[in-house]
Amino acid sequence: MTTLRPHYYDLFKCIADRCAHSCCKGWEIDIDEDSMGRYEQYPDIRCHIKDSGFVLQGEDERCPFLNKTGLCDLILKYGEDILCDICTDHPRFRNYIGDTEYLGIGMCCEAACDLILNDTAPFALLPSGEVLFGIDKVDAYKGNISEYIKQLYPEDCGCKDRTAFYLTLECLDPKWDELLKSLSDDPVTQDTRNAYIDSNSRAFRNLLKYFLYRHMGHRGFAAESVRLIAESAVRSGHDLSDICRMYSAEIEYSDENAILIKQRVST
Numbered sequence: 001m002t003t004l005r006p007h008y009y010d011l012f013k014c015i016a017d018r019c020a021h022s023c024c025k026g027w028e029i030d031i032d033e034d035s036m037g038r039y040e041q042y043p044d045i046r047c048h049i050k051d052s053g054f055v056l057q058g059e060d061e062r063c064p065f066l067n068k069t070g071l072c073d074l075i076l077k078y079g080e081d082i083l084c085d086i087c088t089d090h091p092r093f094r095n096y097i098g099d100t101e102y103l104g105i106g107m108c109c110e111a112a113c114d115l116i117l118n119d120t121a122p123f124a125l126l127p128s129g130e131v132l133f134g135i136d137k138v139d140a141y142k143g144n145i146s147e148y149i150k151q152l153y154p155e156d157c158g159c160k161d162r163t164a165f166y167l168t169l170e171c172l173d174p175k176w177d178e179l180l181k182s183l184s185d186d187p188v189t190q191d192t193r194n195a196y197i198d199s200n201s202r203a204f205r206n207l208l209k210y211f212l213y214r215h216m217g218h219r220g221f222a223a224e225s226v227r228l229i230a231e232s233a234v235r236s237g238h239d240l241s242d243i244c245r246m247y248s249a250e251i252e253y254s255d256e257n258a259i260l261i262k263q264r265v266s267t
């Protein structure tokens with residue numbers, strides 16, 4: 001098996017106690033079988049597990065090992081090797097084509113999100129340097145990135161219809177639902193959205209490349225995702241990275257949501 005990774009992959013580092021949206025809060029943590037077996041020898045860990053997951057605590061649904069300073073007590077006590085697969089892997093993802101494994105880091109993590117949005121290098125997969133899914137064309141395009149998105153996927157149903165569709169999807173965070181409703185009440189025009197995209201062109205170029213890579217060249221998914229993210233950022237006034245993080249958590253971490261969007265748009 002060959003394993004490839006984006007050029008920025010090795011730069012990722014969890015910012016732990018400096019993370020405002022820790023993945024150790026509000027997410028179910030399913031423990032893999034091997035780790036479950038290992039944890040049987042650790043009564044102080046085993047007592048916090050129910051139905052193959054850590055029992056989350058408090059209103060913010062914290063992992064029982066996330067301490068008050070934002071660090072992981074398991075790592076502090078036993079070292080990183082104690083972690084189960086999901087804690088070791090997050091926010092990394094894997095795709096497979098034939099006997100090649102494509103690694104990446106997902107934007108639901110704010111550190112990964114900042115790394116991806118602010119990247120300045122052309123996209124390349126290491127160690128071979130190959131580029132897939134037409135991502136090199138995004139880097140080579142000299143015009144406005146909003147125009148490139150239009151060429152990539154000309155069908156643009158408009159903010160109102162797009163938002164109405166996203167409102168039918170499974171909602172994981174009520175804040176996301178609120179944001180979509182505000183967009184539905186006051187849709188963003190294409191001109192306003194495109195002006196926003198072009199005034200943040202590096203971030204949107206990187207965003208488009210990220211979606212094309214993660215969703216294996218699915219142009220419709222990439223273009224529609226980028227459009228909704230831009231419209232949400234305009235309407236809410238939130239940081240672009242915050243919207244990207246929320247979008248990834250809502251859509252990319254729900255297989256059902258991602259599939260429904262892909263069914264709605266063509267490749």
Ligand code: SF4
Nearest residue numbers: 014015019023109111
């Ligand atoms: S979301 Fe990312 S930066 Fe934050 S705690 Fe998790 S892995 Fe670390």
